[in-house]
């Protein structure tokens with residue numbers, strides 16, 4: 001299976017500097033993950049944590065912004081984060097149990113592609129638009 005590197009394409013920029021910075025960091029971590037030789041179990045576990053812990057921190061970060069700004073679409077957005085996180089956690093268990101098989105690799109790739117092409121475009125961009133329209137600044141949470 002050929003793994004393509006992910007990029008933060010212009011259509012994925014939300015217009016919120018803090019959110020885009022997080023997405024950049026997450027994509028950098030994904031690409032680093034692909035680039036590693038993960039045949040050693042310790043490396044695999046360390047790199048999975050490196051990827052998934054950041055995903056969780058990023059979701060928590062956006063959720064804190066939504067609470068702080070009383071974003072009306074918060075419930076659906078949070079639900080989408082939970083679904084990703086549950087799928088990632090299932091995958092982590094499957095990888096740790098049966099190894100980094102081609103099937104697991106494909107599943108991870110599809111999950112991350114979906115996050116980039118669908119979640120950011122639908123959910124994160126609408127959050128960023130709300131922040132912009134309502135002039136929310138200084139959103140360090």
Ligand SMILES: [Fe+2]
Nearest residue numbers: 062077123124
């Ligand atoms: Fe999000």
Ligand SMILES: [Fe+2]
Nearest residue numbers: 023058062124
């Ligand atoms: Fe996001």
